[in-house]
Amino acid sequence: MTTAAARPIGDVILTLEHISLAFGGVKALADISFDVREHEIRAIIGPNGAGKSSMLNVINGVYRPQEGTITFRGEVRRNMEPHHAAAQGIARTFQNIALFKGMSVLDNIMTGRNLRMRTSFIEHALHWGRANREEIENRHRVEEIIDFLEIQHIRKAPVGKLPYGLQKRVELARALAAEPSLLLLDEPMAGMNVEEKQDMCRFVLDVNGQYGTTIVLIEHDMGVVMDISDRVVVLDYGRKIGDGVPDEVRSSKAVIDAYLGAAH
Amino acid sequence: MQFFFEVLIGGLLSGVMYSLVALGFVLIYKASGVFNFAQGSMVFFAALTFVGLLEKGLGFWLALPATLAVMIVLGLVIERIVLRPLINQPQITLFMATIGLSFFIEGLAQLMWGANVRGLELGIQDEPLQWVSDVAGVNVSKFDLVAAGIAAVLVSTLAIFFSRTRIGRALRAVADDHQAALAVGIPLQQIWGIVWAVAGAVALVAGLLWGARNGVQFALTFVALKALPVLILGGFESIPGAVVGGLIVGASEKLAEVYVGPYVGGGIEGWFPYVLALLFLLVRPEGLFGEKIIRRI
Amino acid sequence: MFYREAGQYKTTYEADSAIFPIRQERFAFWTFLVIAFVVVPLTASPYLFSAILIPFLILALAAIGLNILTGYAGQLSLGSAAFMAVGAFASYNFVLRVPGIPLLVAFGCGGLSAAAVGILFGLPSLRIRGFYLAVATLAAQFFIVWCLTKIGWFTNYSASGVITAQALVILGYTFDTPRAKYLLVLTIVALMALAAKNMARSNTGRKWMAVRDMDVAAEVIGIRLMSSKLLAFAVSSFYCGVAGALYAYAYLGTVEPEAYNLDLSFRILFMIIIGGMGTILGSFLGAAFIVLTPILLNIFVHTFAQSLPSSVSSNLEPMVFGGMIIYFLVVEPHGLARLWQIGKEKLRLWPFPH
Numbered sequence: 082m083t084t085a086a087a088r089p090i091g092d093v094i095l096t097l098e099h100i101s102l103a104f105g106g107v108k109a110l111a112d113i114s115f116d117v118r119e120h121e122i123r124a125i126i127g128p129n130g131a132g133k134s135s136m137l138n139v140i141n142g143v144y145r146p147q148e149g150t151i152t153f154r155g156e157v158r159r160n161m162e163p164h165h166a167a168a169q170g171i172a173r174t175f176q177n178i179a180l181f182k183g184m185s186v187l188d189n190i191m192t193g194r195n196l197r198m199r200t201s202f203i204e205h206a207l208h209w210g211r212a213n214r215e216e217i218e219n220r221h222r223v224e225e226i227i228d229f230l231e232i233q234h235i236r237k238a239p240v241g242k243l244p245y246g247l248q249k250r251v252e253l254a255r256a257l258a259a260e261p262s263l264l265l266l267d268e269p270m271a272g273m274n275v276e277e278k279q280d281m282c283r284f285v286l287d288v289n290g291q292y293g294t295t296i297v298l299i300e301h302d303m304g305v306v307m308d309i310s311d312r313v314v315v316l317d318y319g320r321k322i323g324d325g326v327p328d329e330v331r332s333s334k335a336v337i338d339a340y341l342g343a344a345h
Numbered sequence: 346m347q348f349f350f351e352v353l354i355g356g357l358l359s360g361v362m363y364s365l366v367a368l369g370f371v372l373i374y375k376a377s378g379v380f381n382f383a384q385g386s387m388v389f390f391a392a393l394t395f396v397g398l399l400e401k402g403l404g405f406w407l408a409l410p411a412t413l414a415v416m417i418v419l420g421l422v423i424e425r426i427v428l429r430p431l432i433n434q435p436q437i438t439l440f441m442a443t444i445g446l447s448f449f450i451e452g453l454a455q456l457m458w459g460a461n462v463r464g465l466e467l468g469i470q471d472e473p474l475q476w477v478s479d480v481a482g483v484n485v486s487k488f489d490l491v492a493a494g495i496a497a498v499l500v501s502t503l504a505i506f507f508s509r510t511r512i513g514r515a516l517r518a519v520a521d522d523h524q525a526a527l528a529v530g531i532p533l534q535q536i537w538g539i540v541w542a543v544a545g546a547v548a549l550v551a552g553l554l555w556g557a558r559n560g561v562q563f564a565l566t567f568v569a570l571k572a573l574p575v576l577i578l579g580g581f582e583s584i585p586g587a588v589v590g591g592l593i594v595g596a597s598e599k600l601a602e603v604y605v606g607p608y609v610g611g612g613i614e615g616w617f618p619y620v621l622a623l624l625f626l627l628v629r630p631e632g633l634f635g636e637k638i639i640r641r642i
Numbered sequence: 643m644f645y646r647e648a649g650q651y652k653t654t655y656e657a658d659s660a661i662f663p664i665r666q667e668r669f670a671f672w673t674f675l676v677i678a679f680v681v682v683p684l685t686a687s688p689y690l691f692s693a694i695l696i697p698f699l700i701l702a703l704a705a706i707g708l709n710i711l712t713g714y715a716g717q718l719s720l721g722s723a724a725f726m727a728v729g730a731f732a733s734y735n736f737v738l739r740v741p742g743i744p745l746l747v748a749f750g751c752g753g754l755s756a757a758a759v760g761i762l763f764g765l766p767s768l769r770i771r772g773f774y775l776a777v778a779t780l781a782a783q784f785f786i787v788w789c790l791t792k793i794g795w796f797t798n799y800s801a802s803g804v805i806t807a808q809a810l811v812i813l814g815y816t817f818d819t820p821r822a823k824y825l826l827v828l829t830i831v832a833l834m835a836l837a838a839k840n841m842a843r844s845n846t847g848r849k850w851m852a853v854r855d856m857d858v859a860a861e862v863i864g865i866r867l868m869s870s871k872l873l874a875f876a877v878s879s880f881y882c883g884v885a886g887a888l889y890a891y892a893y894l895g896t897v898e899p900e901a902y903n904l905d906l907s908f909r910i911l912f913m914i915i916i917g918g919m920g921t922i923l924g925s926f927l928g929a930a931f932i933v934l935t936p937i938l939l940n941i942f943v944h945t946f947a948q949s950l951p952s953s954v955s956s957n958l959e960p961m962v963f964g965g966m967i968i969y970f971l972v973v974e975p976h977g978l979a980r981l982w983q984i985g986k987e988k989l990r991l992w993p994f995p996h
Binding site: 380426427430431434436437438440441442444445446447448449450451452453455456459460570573574577609610611612613615616619620622623626627 | 780
């Protein structure tokens with residue numbers, strides 16, 4: 082497979098420093114630091130319960146870490162609010178699909194563009210001029226994404242009734258609709274068959290290559306991770322035990338121990 | 346000061362009656378996560394059926410088991426027809442279903458027994474206890490005291506039932522996690538059937554006491570509305586919570602009515618518990634005894 | 643056979659997202675409007691206007707209001723009637739205390755007052771959800787009706803608490819016949835229903851549904867839960883408020899707190915459950931069901947079971963409502979509106995099986 086980005090990897094855009102997160106007495110993340118560079122594909126790997134999803138939740142503000150700072154595009158924060166993260170161009174998908182079940186595929190993806198729509202509810206109620214134009218303009222962008230992810234045929238279908246693989250794709254479409262600069266993918270290929278995985282890999286690489294989107298990705302399939310990512314962070318029991326390019330990580334003793342279950 | 350205590354004690358004792366109704370809610374909520382809005386209608390249905398049977402000429406000791414049987418069957422039928430098909434639906438759907446259920450039961454009760462207000466005589470006088478007045482100088486109704494006693498017996502029986510018996514343990518397992526309970530072989534539907542039947546029986550006790558106090562009439566269903574703030578205060582899953590919540594609501598609404606009511610035109614009993622519950626919700630959404638829920642995504 | 647979309651190509655996104663994308667539907671809809679605005683006023687009897695059509699339309703408007711909050715934004719409310727009461731009393735006081743205020747403006751102000759109160763009681767929705775929120779709206783129901791009963795200023799210190807609503811005069815014309823009132827109500831309801839539909843199919847509506855379906859995901863794509871929920875409370879209460887004003891002025895003829903009791907709130911909730919949550923059409927179907935059922939039951943009992951006491955039909959009524967609620971929640975959670983849609987699908991294929 083091709084190595085990631087068609088665009089050159091740029092400067093660091095996201096830095097996480099000394100992040101600690103606990104629920105009650107349970108430590109989910111302990112003093113974790115790493116960074117993400119522009120246009121790169123950054124993977125987070127680790128055994129179940131290592132704190133990978135918690136890490137993503139911290140990055141886009143769903144969880145508030147008790148300690149540590151997040152720097153995104155030069156702005157230092159103690160914690161993010163989810164809608165701030167969205168406004169700054171961070172989008173994501175979820176491990177257990179979090180689509181809007183009562184809505185059609187098209188409406189789900191259109192909702193992804195809500196921040197790009199400026200008209201007020203009164204203009205929507207009257208459905209005149211500006212609101213109408215804005216709706217159509219955004220529909221054009223959404224249709225491009227629908228074409229890109231090859232889901233034209235299910236445009237009007239209610240998402241709840243779609244097969245799992247397609248739902249994952251719609252969720253990616255919704256995230257892309259926001260035209261994010263940083264995309265967080267939580268196990269985008271979990272539960273897929275080989276063919277679906279290949280499709281999804283292709284989409285991830287295309288998003289990165291065509292739009293230059295920086296991607297942070299959690300994935301269990303090591304083949305996929307090593308193939309498509311530029312750098313990898315390894316977590317285990319809420320601690321960082323490895324960080325580097327795939328080859329480094331693959332040969333690190335700590336990582337091998339964690340995965341093979343050697344004594345700590 | 347003496348007057349204050351009289352109001353306070355009166356409030357606490359009527360609070361026990363709220364607890365009694367709230368108990369029925371807690372039972373069902375614990376086992377199946379359903380907020381049973383129809384509990385009040387079940388109270389009404391029980392009281393009306395009992396009085397109706399008395400009017401038909403059945404003696405007290407014949408009417409009591411007969412009504413108990415009716416309530417148990419009603420509970421089982423509700424579980425079978427309404428709740429079972431709605432398994433795994435969102436809580437809010439179940440809640441709305443029980444609102445529909447309450448309308449159905451109210452209509453059914455009145456269709457069967459008519460809508461007249463009836464008295465219910467349990468043979469307990471609703472008059473102040475002489476010796477308490479003599480000793481403490483505070484008037485306490487004998488009826489209230491007996492009602493509180495019955496409630497206490499019922500609560501402790503249920504508490505023992507839940508902590509010591511096989512069914513009780515199974516029920517707590519079900520409350521914790523439906524799937525896991527099923528996986529270890531607990532017959533879920535049987536447990537739910539039992540819980541609904543017990544809730545029917547609790548409704549009967551509440552119905553008799555409330556009916557004897559206020560008359561058997563449609564207004565009994567409003568008692569259930571009072572149980573809502575009780576549950577908010579005490580937490581939906583806690584039997585002690587239901588008791589404490591009932592006491593708080595009973596005492597505070599009476600005190601508010603007596604001391605604040607006159608300045609604002611009276612009748613604040615109707616909404617005071619709700620506003621109290623609402624304020625409480627904003628501070629501690631899980632109730633006094635409820636468990637804090639960590640939402641995972 | 644006749645209901646076919648074949649050959650109707652949509653060449654713009656605008657045509658694709660129209661309310662009635664299919665030609666036959668547009669035709670049916672306009673025919674329906676002509677009947678409602680022209681044929682019915684020429685033919686219906688005063689009884690039909692004042693006992694059925696006017697309450698139907700007003701309650702449908704209130705149901706749209708609740709549907710916005712519960713059906714679209716997913717926030718359960720048991721206090722719709724209280725917000726209607728705010729609308730009615732605010733309108734009354736605006737007319738009473740602001741000299742020369744046009745009646746429609748007063749209705750609008752009544753709606754806005756209801757919206758303000760709605761926002762106030764919607765604030766707890768930021769911390770609590772589900773039926774906990776139902777308790778907050780119940781608090782609104784009891785507290786508001788109590789305020790309107792006890793605080794004399796609202797009723798202009800009327801001794802009985804029941805006030806005769808001022809005459810319906812708009813632009814010098816007095817709407818005093820049932821027909822005139824019907825046309826006024828119909829116009830307001832039709833326009834507001836259209837506005838609601840427009841909101842529902844735009845970014846506003848999508849945000850509401852996103853909050854309803856998965857609030858965490860909604861927040862993550864940039865939707866502010868607070869403003870979306872409060873907007874839903876405000877718009878919903880505005881609709882209820884206007885409906886409440888119409889209820890007093892065009893239906894009851896009086897303004898009284900007791901007309902807006904918990905029972906009315908429940909009826910409005912039943913309308914959207916039976917009609918279909920999250921659809922505007924469903925609000926109308928549900929309102930029709932709730933308004934017509936008692937009347938039909940009465941007729942039924944009188945025709946087929948004369949020997950039974952008259953209380954039978956009034957006791958059957960809650961049983962039918964309750965039974966239908968359970969039936970729809972179990973069998974067709976999307977209500978009558980969904981049945982209508984299924985019917986259309988069948989018709990599209992008819993007379994072929996596939």
